[in-house]
Amino acid sequence: MPMQMPSDADSSGRSLGQEELDLLTRVIESGTLNCTKGTVVREFEQEFASFMGLPFCRSTSSGTAAVHAAVAAIDPEPGDEIVTTPITDMGAIAAILYQAAVPVFADVDPLTYNVTADTLAAKITDRTRALVVTHLFGNPCDMAEVMELAAERDLPVIEDCAQAYCTRYRDQYVGTFGAVACFSLQQGKHITAGEGGMVLASDPELARRMTLFIDKAWGYGDPKPDHYFLAPNYRMTELQGAVALAQLRKLEGMVAQRIATADLLSAKIAGVPGVFAPVVTPDSVHTYWRYALRVDSETLPGGAVALGRRMQQAGVLCAPRYVQKPAFECQVLRDHRTFGDSEFPYRCAQRADAPPVVYDRADTPGSIEALEGVVVLGWNERYREEHVTFIADTIREVAGELAAGEG
Numbered sequence: 416m417p418m419q420m421p422s423d424a425d426s427s428g429r430s431l432g433q434e435e436l437d438l439l440t441r442v443i444e445s446g447t448l449n450c451t452k453g454t455v456v457r458e459f460e461q462e463f464a465s466f467m468g469l470p471f472c473r474s475t476s477s478g479t480a481a482v483h484a485a486v487a488a489i490d491p492e493p494g495d496e497i498v499t500t501p502i503t504d505m506g507a508i509a510a511i512l513y514q515a516a517v518p519v520f521a522d523v524d525p526l527t528y529n530v531t532a533d534t535l536a537a538k539i540t541d542r543t544r545a546l547v548v549t550h551l552f553g554n555p556c557d558m559a560e561v562m563e564l565a566a567e568r569d570l571p572v573i574e575d576c577a578q579a580y581c582t583r584y585r586d587q588y589v590g591t592f593g594a595v596a597c598f599s600l601q602q603g604k605h606i607t608a609g610e611g612g613m614v615l616a617s618d619p620e621l622a623r624r625m626t627l628f629i630d631k632a633w634g635y636g637d638p639k640p641d642h643y644f645l646a647p648n649y650r651m652t653e654l655q656g657a658v659a660l661a662q663l664r665k666l667e668g669m670v671a672q673r674i675a676t677a678d679l680l681s682a683k684i685a686g687v688p689g690v691f692a693p694v695v696t697p698d699s700v701h702t703y704w705r706y707a708l709r710v711d712s713e714t715l716p717g718g719a720v721a722l723g724r725r726m727q728q729a730g731v732l733c734a735p736r737y738v739q740k741p742a743f744e745c746q747v748l749r750d751h752r753t754f755g756d757s758e759f760p761y762r763c764a765q766r767a768d769a770p771p772v773v774y775d776r777a778d779t780p781g782s783i784e785a786l787e788g789v790v791v792l793g794w795n796e797r798y799r800e801e802h803v804t805f806i807a808d809t810i811r812e813v814a815g816e817l818a819a820g821e822g
């Protein structure tokens with residue numbers, strides 16, 4: 416019987432219970448499911464803001480909506496550029512295009528899978544309006560260098576923390592360095608409400624614009640309210656808020672559990688030829704949304720794909736090569752499939768004199784190397800020593816077979 420691994424797709428790998436039910440009951444009994452009239456989403460926002468030590472938090476209907484609100488708050492002109500990473504969720508990139516800006520891709524460090532100040536700097540032009548840094552898998556970007564660059568170039572930083580709850584860079588939570596932090600509450604994240612997201616900021620003007628953007632830009636409470644600018648309805652429901660609040664109260668314990676089991680796996684696979692534990696940014700805390708196992712294909716013929724496939728066959732939840740290809744090779748970006756046949760905002764009046772945006776994998780060798788050499792292991796707070804032992808034993812066994820040429 417293969418071991419059943421706890422999965423974040425269902426109750427085996429999630430921590431949803433009486434606390435969530437109690438708050439849901441409160442919401443249902445109140446009869447108010449909408450956050451503009453209810454109290455639970457507001458309570459959740461206040462608790463998360465105070466947890467992060469920031470003055471402002473607003474909930475959204477998804478992480479994609481959170482990134483969209485962040486970009487909208489920065490308010491680029493059509494055709495302006497926003498530099499981001501090619502290894503991320505498409506939602507974070509769609510948000511840029513929906514706000515009429517052009518995503519430009521900085522390379523990642525093939526050891527940390529994160530953008531760096533150097534790779535970002537290489538993509539900054541006079542059209543750049545913001546930098547998005549994604550703390551991939553829960554491992555922080557080098558924020559000292561990133562913030563120094565941002566200050567030099569006078570660019571706001573959006574921190575995408577969808578995978579990085581409680582992640583710390585030098586004793587400070589990621590999400591507290593940049594102008595805006597974005598989180599996701601999608602099913603598989605550190606905490607979940609099925610779907611949902613949050614934006615946080617310190618600057619009152621950005622906070623105000625995000626508050627408006629999430630709710631059709633209607634000026635609630637203003638003397639002469641109006642719909643001030645183009646904006647969708649990205650509100651979170653009270654039902655989501657109830658689950659999110661209960662989850663938030665468990666967050667630190669669940670993160671500690673993820674770190675403990677991830678550290679255990681790193682210890683158990685140390686010395687296995689051809690596989691390497693995640694490289695954690697110095698002076699930082701990685702919170703292991705996923706465990707990225709790096710594979711050396713010279714030592715292990717077939718590399719990440721061969722190792723990952725055999726691990727899957729043995730029952731380990733994992734994704735060889737993670738998202739498979741850099742985001743810019745997806746049709747939407749490669750072929751500029753945006754609004755009708757317009758190719759907007761790649762083609763627009765504001766870019767008439769700009770060189771065309773060319774996406775080329777030769778520009779991002781670190782990202783190609785990173786994707787080719789990674790097996791991303793599913794991870795969650797319900798992993799226990801027995802699961803880690805099973806994963807480590809499987810890695811050791813499969814790596815041994817590959818190294819011996821039993822491919």
Ligand SMILES: Cc1ncc(COP(=O)(O)O)c(C=O)c1O
Nearest residue numbers: 477478479504506507577599601
């Ligand atoms: C880094 C990153 N950014 C943004 C998102 C988008 O979040 P959502 O799926 O909640 O829209 C995700 C995940 O799904 C993500 O992993």
